[in-house]
Amino acid sequence: MRILITAGGTAEKIDQVRSITNHSSGSLGVELAKAALQKGTITVDYVWAKGALLPPKDPRITLHPVTDTADLEKTMAQLLQAHTYGAVIHAMAVSDFTPEIAATQEDLIQGMNTWLATKKDANFTAEDVPDLLRAILEKSQSATKLSSKTEHLFMVLKQTPKVIGRIKALQPETQLVGFKLLVDVSSTELLTVARAALEKNQADYVLANDLTSIHEGQHHGYLLDKKGIVAEANTKAEIAHLILDTLLERQEVR
């Protein structure tokens, strides 16, 4: 069986020297790759966010380095068109937003005045947002490295494409495992949000975890499918084996 694993966190460039990064050591991805190799005849395409931990060197693992979400989207589309995967385990922490505009305080002031001069009524609505952004963007210099002299820096970020949402469209037969990380919520809320993500992304499984339950050596997670909780695990290695065993069992049943 050929599988695709994504791991690590994306980095969205602000300029040549700064990025917005999503925290992820990549160690869960490494555990997934190790578990996959232990299960025998698995070939792994490993989509690796630069800077994350590397999986073991092994001829069965092919590394595909990516930096940002645009990179990830392109690489995933190429791989999903080139190969048939028994499973896609999308463990990468993917940025929801990418910088669209970075403006100095001076740019903001000029842009605000341009916008105020053309504004039609007293209220500010969602329809005014694009006009205001355009006015600020026109004032902001396209900088290779942003000036550090302005008192405030204003950034507008736009949503990134939802890569996970496109996987089943490209390969309806693959078994898709998504991840949902929340911070300090009840287990009920965590499971509800994870269940919604499963349905939205047409995932077969979602691993739901909470940052407050991840500590040195410990990593609690629930593996969910459409029917409910498949099982719980308490370390990254346990999570990795639970996911791989569940996928292989389902593969045999097919």
Place this chain on the structure above:
Amino acid sequence: MRILITAGGTAEKIDQVRSITNHSSGSLGVELAKAALQKGTITVDYVWAKGALLPPKDPRITLHPVTDTADLEKTMAQLLQAHTYGAVIHAMAVSDFTPEIAATQEDLIQGMNTWLATKKDANFTAEDVPDLLRAILEKSQSATKLSSKTEHLFMVLKQTPKVIGRIKALQPETQLVGFKLLVDVSSTELLTVARAALEKNQADYVLANDLTSIHEGQHHGYLLDKKGIVAEANTKAEIAHLILDTLLERQEVR
């Protein structure tokens, strides 16, 4: 001689899972530590940005991990009060800005309307900025993890304290080496900006480099002092040895 080296890049938290990071592998810091050890009796306090490459394990090197600029400022103040350093080599890529407000599009709209309702005249000036920011801040939820559902995310960043500017105030006798990285400028501009940074921060030396002259295995840099260019170097190891040799020579002359 005891020296202090800072290396790697800072990460300023946006929320629990995202940061603004300054790119820096930390490999120049590692070369500096190696060169220091080769020069003999040097003890190194190594202020290390988490995630960067680690210096060699050696009893003469003490590691001080930091994450963000606030962390760096605190650690530097403690070290500079506790020890007398022959030299401080501040190679860390330090964020100029740190997130102050992160607001959804909905927060921005509400904040703008609050501000528009109280605004006194037709113009938007620097004096209006704090009022507008306060209005938006009041609307933005203090999120542990920002909602990924808003179409745009608006971030306001404020300047971080300039750590390098405080080193000589705490230890006037130390030899301070700063770094200036620009992107794709002429050598004249690079040297002018580096010279200004040297004066502003009361540095004894500045290593001036341009991102476009840094490639795999190559790293061009000018070492400057008040009088002008001390020397040029073409790799990270050359830069490290040039800096250490220059510092030790000056130390002997004293």
